[in-house]
Amino acid sequence: MPSNKIIELLGDKTDFYLNHTCKTVDKKLLHTPSSSVIDNIWINSDRNIPTLRSLQTILKHGRLSNTGYVSILPVDQGIEHTGGASFASNPLYFDPENIIMLAIEGGCNAVASTYGVLSSVARKYAHKIPFIVKINHNELLSYPNTPQQILFGTVKEAWNMGAVAIGATIYFGSNDSRREIVEIAEAFEYAHELGMATILWCYLRNDAFIKDGIDYHSAADLTGQANHIGVTIKADIIKQKLPTNNGGFTAIKFGKTNAKMYSELTTDHPIDLCRYQVINNYMGRIGLINSGGESHGESDLKDAVITAIINKRAGGMGLISGRKAFQKPMKEGVELLNAIQDVYLDQEITLA
Template sequence: MASATFTRSAEVEALLQHECKTVAKDLLHQPGPDFLDRCFVPSNRTPQVLRALGQLYHHGRLAGTGYMSILPVDQGIEHTAGSSFGPNPIYFDPENIIRLAVEGGCNAVATTFGTFGTVARKYAHKIPFVVKINHNELLTYPNKFDQILFGSVEEAWNLGATAVGATIYFGSDESNRQIQEVSAAFERAHELGMATVLWCYTRNNAFKTADKDYHVAADLTGQANHLGVTIGADIIKQKLPENNGGFTTLKFGKTHPAMYESLSSDNPIDLTRYQVVNCYMGRIGLINSGGESLGAGDRDQAIKTAIINKRAGGQGLISGRKAFQRPFAEGVELLNAIQDIYLDESITLA
């Protein structure tokens, strides 16, 4: 298979050459064409859920590889529609969101009840739907940060959903209620034969200090992943880790020196591997978010994130703003560039 085309900067070369000396790759349940048979068939997932997972893993350019590329567009609610679609107003029309995922060769598209509700009959048979069932809305003044349900699991099923998605703000004052709501929703989704995807985000003002943002610390996000897998998520979405030591710096939780000395390091691949480890050693796939769009450097940044995720043992990227906040054809090209990293057999687990 041909190698992916990207700028081989010194930073990228270092990532490609990195040797992981923390958790050995042989201990991981590695992505691959037989991932469903190895990791989900022995589980409590029903044949209907296995079929839904098969639809996710066997669609788009990454079909049959064990890797996944998802287009997520819930920012119209989470970040306001104007700020999200202002750079490219065609996406105020929700059909273009689905078109971008289809033409971009994605495994699935994750978006809102409203988007799917307008075009479900036209596209439900063309690409798997991941219906996002809860959101943080920003119209309340002053702004508050709480994930609330926008619809039911049954409504998602009626829209033709292959999976439901939800967010929990672990660490927030509202996290106990969110855990209970999402746990019940995921149980119902599995009863109806749908897969489940959980945005395992941390959220607490105390997690951000004067010099560091521990919302993206490997130890905190790793524990969020562990909780997400425990409540029945089939796929975990997490931000790429940027640092470590959230528990020790903020002086809460339980830790062990191994978390910082032997299970991880300062290298971004090792930090991300700690996230994979907390997904039951990779039995549940980790997909990292693509992050905000910063303009001209988006392609290189997305490729770097994909290399980190793949070499750590993750299963793909869920990248939205970098794709839809640019001209349509460029968005397709960016999604394809990410996918090419996972199709490049020369880029292996560290």
């Protein structure tokens, strides 16, 4: 039986989330997280030995060490959402050292942030917690702003500061997406040559993805295909928003579909929707981490735990949660990160 704290948070939704059985894609078909994921899955790939070592470095750090699951703190919102908007509620995070300290105190596997944040404290902390350098951003200050990710530095620069991985975003569906796909594919190739792992933020951006008042930017079918392109350019881990609905292709009337995508591979249950994302990651060979999303205040702890349960039971490998953690006092941020990790440590919460 899962912990009393988790059951208390779920309340009347306990059965809905913890006892759901996935009848779409059988869990036996999935490649699932484990302590031997490098030996069981990655050893068969073309990744070189230094890259495997970098992946193992992430997997062996923090409270989730040797489980195959990861909990990552991402703080690139100072660029993506403006520093003032991101840190007004907790100005101490304008100082990069406090970002690193939150990741360490929170028991995270790694910390992901910008060149500037990580390089400013690299000599002190790069050997204490794995660094993931986010190499591109939508800088937001250009007016009018357009969904366009641009490089902020070089892969070699990330390697020089001791990073074990690089992260990048592609805005799939945007007018700029084809340039970004080519650019990031090349960056990932070089990162692998240098022995760094690669993490791709597979986000969708297109005003046409909002149809009849319904937002399909996190639809399972659209995000699943974004994942499938992401693993094609050799992302080692895919970061994706938790699916909130489905039928983006059919509503917007583009792309190619098969009726079985909606009738047999998914249902409207959040775990089944998330499993559709997992299967598009080569049946889980490439790990799926879902984002924690924005902070909503008092509901953050419950929301984070539910997201972790959905991800884990669907076959994902963890959560990457930032704003829910750093937009509150550090002690509360640590508690939230630990609550997420407790879901993955709880052996009673199993694959659906």
